[in-house]
Amino acid sequence: MEVEIHDHSLTLLRKLITFTCDACGKEGKDTPYLCLTCAFCVHPTCASLHRTVKHVRHQHTLNLTYSLPQIQPDYQICLLCVEKVDTNYGFYYCPSCTFVAHLSCAADGDIEDNINVLKDEDKESIEPITALRYGNPESVDSVSYVVKKKIMGEEGIEITTEIKHFSHQHELTLTHELKNSDKCDGCERPILTPFYNCTQCRFVLHKFCAELPRNKWHPLHQHLLTLSKNAYGIGKWFSCNACDLRSYNGFSYSCHKCNFDLDVNCSLTSDRLTHDSHEHRRLILSNATIRGKCSVCDSEGYVFRCSDCAFALDFKCATLPNSAIYEQHEHPFTLQYTLEDDSEEYYCDICEEKRHPKHWFYYCIDCSYPTHPDCILGKKNFL
Incomplete structure (x- = not known):
């Protein structure tokens, strides 16, 4: 058959053999596809890989390549699973920002929408898609409130003093005066100034929580998430898919199609993390289909992995x-x-x-x- 990953056509070898795949570099016992011209030998799954893919964890297209320009050592770190990539074999690569990923990670079929194979007619639409996911959040209609009143502050800076927020039936007023120990109705943490206060009831929101975008993308999920209050009904809790903590009244970023929820804290955590607890500090979110064990609490779940050692940190500990x-x-x-x-x-x-x-x-x-x-x-x- 004609394939995208090789210049010559490949022929199925109808015999079970042990071999090293020239695409992914892994050993296998299989009936491989073989190039009769140059002896290129690959797993059947690798033979079906595409030369160019688009992955939800990266803003640019990834190209299948078998070598890095000049420079590089014999391995790089896959920025999806945070494991070594042997660059003597095939891998997906972004020439714009040196993003490297294993073939199996970038073309992971376990998440249906995790990978978008680009056809020729699709390539012109890459920029709008990139702008939607990584650009201005206003492009996905992300405003959570309507401004009701503004004043002119120091140095001519406008300050929004009164809003109508989607999450509450009354208008909210900006204040700097702490009157009680109420917790924020958005993130469920103790209220700190400045915050928006309802004068008709005890509803309060940190200014930061009130300004959270109504819609956002997150590297843990392939669909657009929507900010909700009591997404499953008043008095019903949701469990955050990242840290497994329950919330009864707080905001959640939800995908109702997949029953996926993130609390405010986890929604603000990106796929790169710097943490004071670890000497190497640079931690990268591991692929969403790979559940790991946290080096701190031994729980299994989504983890940030160190690119220099075996240290891993789950969302609960990281936040x-x-x-x-x-x-x-x-x-x-x-x-x-x-x-x-x-x-x-x-x-x-x-x-x-x-x-x-x-x-x-x-x-x-x-x-x-x-x-x-x-x-x-x-x-x-x-x-």
Whole structure:
């Protein structure tokens, strides 16, 4: 058959043999396709690969290639699964920004809409698609509120002081005065100034949460997500697909077609992460079809992987706040990545159960008071 990944036609070898695929570099025991002109030998699945693909995790088209220009070492890091790519064999490559991916990762068929094979007639439409996903969010009708009143602030800067937000029946007014300990009805974290306040009821939103776009793309999902309040009905909870935490009243970015939800915290986490807990700091979101084990809490789920070592961090740990407040304690707590001493006896001062020496914990340095994250935060990660 004629294929896109090779210049010559390929013939199916009707015999089971052990071989190394010249496309992906993996060994296989199969009935391969063989080029009778130059002995190019590939898995049947690799023979059907396309020369050019478009992946939801990258803004440019990816080209199948068998070598990198000049320079590069014998391997690169696949920016989808965060594992090594042997560049002596085939891989998908973006010449615009040196994005490299395994053939199997970029052409992953486990997610139906994860890959868009570009036909000739489609190539002219690449730029509009790219602008929609990676450009101005206004292009997907993302405004969440209507401006009702503005004032002129210092240096001639306009300040929106009154809005009508999609999530609430009353108009909201901007304020800097904290009157109680209410939590934001968007992210469910303690309210901080400035925030929008309803004068007719107790509904409050951080200014930042009020300005969240109504629609957005996220690297964990292939469809456009829509910001919702009580997406499944008043009093019904949703579980965040990234961190597995439940929310009863907060905002969610939802895809109702797939029953996919992200809470506000996880929706703001991109596919690249810098975290103070790890020496190499550069963490990359692993492919959405690959569930990994978190190096901190041992839970399995979506993880950010280090491109230099085996360290992995799941969404729940990656989005833990650096500080927390416990209503029955007078001092703030700070997230700790290393143990407070070498006693080998570690307990939580809230539940009085043992703490795992490997797991992160919250600590009040004024009182030498350690706690489990779940004991101080509950089911949601409150600042």
